[in-house]
Amino acid sequence: MEAPDMLRYKRIPLADGAGAIPAVGFGTLIPDASVTKQAVKAALAVGFRHLDCAERYRNEEAVGDAMREAFAAGTVRREDVFVTTKLWNTNHRPERVQPAFQASCQRLQVDYVDCYLIHTPFAFLPGDEQDPRDDRGQVIYDSEVKLIETWRALEQLVDSGQCRSIGLSDVTLEKLKEIVAVARIKPAVVQVEAHPYLPEWELLDFCREHGIVLLAFAALGHGMEPNLLDDPVITGIADRVNKTPAQVALAWAAQRGTAFLTTSVRPSRIEENFDISPLPDDAMQQIRDHIGTNIRFNSVVETGVPGFIPRAGSGQGSR
Incomplete structure (x- = not known):
């Protein structure tokens, strides 16, 4: 088991020395852009050093403003912050x-990502419309480009x-295997939904x-039903190790070798999500079994x- 305070600072080496x-x-x-800015500033102040962004989120400017102010204040240095962002579906053509x-x-006010x-x-x-639809409300896909062509541009x-x-x-x-098989530069990161209810072991x-x-x-299940944080295995471990169910689920994610993302606009929750500690080996096995x-x-x-996916008693969001 790792030292109590080190799991939250864990860094995972990337392929090809990146x-x-x-x-x-x-x-x-x-x-909300103004809320985004304050949340990012709070996250950096607490200790988060990995920010996950996207063109699709329409708030990269706010994230950039938060980083610029944190860098100027000396809270953190650019080289210490790992910035991820994403290419949206309407921009897959190589050009x-x-x-x-x-x-x-x-928008992020950075020289590199x-x-x-x-x-x-x-x-x-x-095109400029992020969610292109036809007259029947169906998504209009682009059949003129293959994923490997987009990958070559990356x-x-x-x-x-x-x-x-x-x-x-x-x-x-299956789709990941297709790219890995032909890529000149292999994927360093794959971001997918994963949590104890969808562990994605394979x-x-x-x-x-x-x-x-x-x-x-969605490392905490996005608050959907069934609620991961109410699971008796998770809550039982939380009681035993004197942590919250959220901290247990997040420690499980980091301890099994993955990176994870959480989002909150509440400073107390942001601090809670960063304040993780290693779980006993038997707790890790209990979650799996x-x-x-x-x-x-x-x-x-x-x-x-x-x-x-909307279900009874749950909210709905997007990603």
Whole structure:
């Protein structure tokens, strides 16, 4: 078991010497820009050194403002912050990749990003409308581009030095295998939904085999039903180790070798999510052996359209 205070500062080396990604990450999917800025500043002040952003979130400027102010105040240095952002579905054509990337850099006010992800493997009709729909309300996909063509354009960003590592998001194991088989620069990071109710062990094993970091979003189940944080296995361990159920689920994520993301606008919750400590080995085994629920909360992996699946008694969000 790791030293009590070290799990929250854990960094996972990336393939090809592209640095290391902090296991504990802060997601920036927050609708209000002013709230985004304050939440990011709070996260950096608490100790988060990994910010996960996206063109799709429409708030990269607010994240950039928060980072600029933190850097100016001496709270943190740019080289200590791992910045991830993502290419949206409407920019999959190779000629659109670099302009989209540069626009993200400008909004984030950075000269480089540490990791650039393809947000989903689904290409949408290119253009300024992020959610192109036909007259029947159906998504208009782009059949003129293949995922490997988009990947080649990301490889060129690494070649240019503007981007230190690249990866994929919202992909199945099968789709990941397709890219790994033909990529010149292998994915460094794969971001997918993962939590004790969707542990993705097979995907994680493949990632380990190929030196890829699995980055978990919805690491706490996004507050959906059934509520992961009410699971008796999780709550029982929380009582035993004197931590909250959220801290148990997040420690499990980091301790099994993945990185994870959480999002909150409440300073107390932001601090709680960073304040994780290692779990006893038997607790790790208990989570693996005694949680039988298996459920996916976000349908984006099936269509490329963000959205948590509505169920009775749950809210709905997007990613």
